[in-house]
Amino acid sequence: MVKIERKVFKRPWGFDAFFGEMFKSFSRVYVAEVEGKIAGYIVLWILPPEGYIANVAVSPDYQGKGVGKALLKKAISVCEEEGVNSICLEVRRSNQTAISLYKKFGFEVVGIRKAMYHDGEDGLVMEKLL
Numbered sequence: 001m002v003k004i005e006r007k008v009f010k011r012p013w014g015f016d017a018f019f020g021e022m023f024k025s026f027s028r029v030y031v032a033e034v035e036g037k038i039a040g041y042i043v044l045w046i047l048p049p050e051g052y053i054a055n056v057a058v059s060p061d062y063q064g065k066g067v068g069k070a071l072l073k074k075a076i077s078v079c080e081e082e083g084v085n086s087i088c089l090e091v092r093r094s095n096q097t098a099i100s101l102y103k104k105f106g107f108e109v110v111g112i113r114k115a116m117y118h119d120g121e122d123g124l125v126m127e128k129l130l
């Protein structure tokens, strides 16, 4: 997961960040495996009444093959099972691939966080009501 982080993000989570998730009672981490290799993962926080997607990424080797969709589908079904009534996340304004994926699953832009990223880019807050 750390290897994938380094390939896809400017400020990747390190080992400690993933390890720390194991000690948060509200955190759920799901990994997508393809041919025995980690192709992607999603980090979901269950904070009733809300779910929050803290991280999601797919290895460049496996992008565009439906892994992101499968991860999002899993996160949404867990949120439904756990009885939360909305899911939110933040995404870079320029990340059209991710924005298009989220829209496909019914997420809508509900806010803008000005210059939330270290390089000054705005973050879009997206939410899906369940």
Ligand SMILES: CC(C)(COP(=O)(O)OP(=O)(O)OC[C@H]1O[C@@H](n2cnc3c(N)ncnc32)[C@H](O)[C@@H]1OP(=O)(O)O)[C@@H](O)C(=O)NCCC(=O)NCCS
Residues within 6 Å of the ligand: 008, 009, 056, 057, 058, 059, 062, 063, 064, 065, 066, 067, 068, 069, 070, 090, 091, 092, 095, 096, 097, 098, 100, 101, 104
């Ligand atoms: C965003 C990301 C998770 C999508 O995962 P993926 O496995 O590549 O996505 P999928 O193959 O499941 O495609 C799902 C949808 O994403 C969009 N998408 C995928 N590749 C795309 C591309 N190259 N250009 C535009 N949209 C694209 C499409 O809407 C696609 O739906 P479609 O197949 O019906 O057209 C992945 O690209 C990634 O890890 N990016 C880098 C990390 C990142 O940006 N994470 C999100 C941070 S908020």
